Amino acid sequence: MIFDTHAHYYDDAFDTDRDALLSSLPEKGVELVVCPGCDLASSRQSQALAERYAYLYFAAGFHPENLEGMTLDQLDQIRALCAHPKCVAVGEIGLDYYWVKAPEERAFSREVFAAQLALAQELDLPAIVHDRDAHKDCMDLVRAHPGTRGVFHCYSGSIEDAKVLVDRGWMLSFTGNITFKNARRAPEILRWLPLDRLMLETDAPYMAPEPYRGSRCDSSLIPLMAQTVAQLKGLTTEEVLAATLENGKRFFGIS
Template sequence: MLQVFDTHAHYDDGRFDEDRDTLLASMPENGVQLILNPGCNPETSRKAISYAEHYSFVYAAVGYHPENIEGVSDEQIADGLKEIEEMAKRPKVKAIGEIGLDYYWCKDPGERRRQQEVFRAQMRMAGRCGLPVIIHDREAHLDSLTIVEQYPKVRSVFHCYSGSAEFAKQLLALGCMISFTGVITFKNSKKAREAIEVIPMERLMIETDAPYMAPEPYRGKRNSSLYVHRMAETIAEIKGITPEEAARVTLENGKRFFGID
């Protein structure tokens, strides 16, 4: 059985309400050694901390996701960021995240600038807290890269990576980690596979982004950390190594990045 680290899963999602505790309790016996649950706003960040404090193998990140600032006043965001920074002091909080930019739905230039401002505020927060960041980058590669470049002392992982091999090389030059979801198991995942080919093993992490994007052969089902082994197996296939080696290296990469003993 592979021993794996799911570095990004949203157990605060309502799709886990019926069996969250039973599911999480089953993880160690299924080879899931560690889980990192990021927050997307103050409420989900609080929930992430509650799971981390209940389960020894679960850790939390706290942050404001770019989609979650839509319709929220500047004053509310400012108050939320203060609360997030206070939560970041809790022992089981290991990152600021999920933060970043999402231009897929956001077409208004003013709203995009607002996303950038909140992103920068949280990069500064991470610097003050001495924590790494988990970056959401959807159709905003250039702006995400530009902002990350401005904070060279803040360690970053680009989660649910969707960019090209060339963009991956740019991120690697900045010292970033890159994390992949079940998308890499899909038949049309040529771009992701090309990116994995150029990323050294020591810079790779794996995740489910549960409950979204379940890998093959579970595509279409609710995703969970029980399926994260499929990402290790797929990376092993692409890299020409054993699944055990892919699982071991990505587990150690995640522990090192998040500062987990």
């Protein structure tokens, strides 16, 4: 019953055993995976994986860390990738002020993010948003695109912003970081968050949950995140897995 809504299986970390791992995931309970691209090359690699594995879907987009040499006319190629029957979102897109420091680069990343939010609306696809140390500008751009729906992946904002996003119909998704002992905001947000707005993800190969923190992550570890949510919400792990599977199918339009 596992839906991993965000895993980067084209990453180098899987070069040695990618096919063996991806072939083994269904027997470990993995029912669906979305693999988001970060630029043209990785969006195309994600498409190739989706063509190879029935349970794997993909998203296409430019990540804010991958904008060097990028030009806005390349969004036409993202638009073309989005026409693929297994492309279920524009992503991952967003802002990252942890890695992107120069003011002109930040300004360009806002321009690219805005253009991709508009593209998601044009194509009637959800957006997968990456927000690192850029909460205010991310929220402002989401507000400026009221016709776009989406998910904040690996949500790290405040409960106040979470409420604004939920009111606008957006989803929040969480990685293995909710299982870390020093998780600060996530427990309060998860206790409050309506169950139908929650999705789970690995962000593989990163963000492995406890007790695997620091090692390579894959979609079979999602039940550890579900267990943390279940404890916070007074549910069973199975109830959380079932709800997040349904939420992901509804959100990405997978029947």
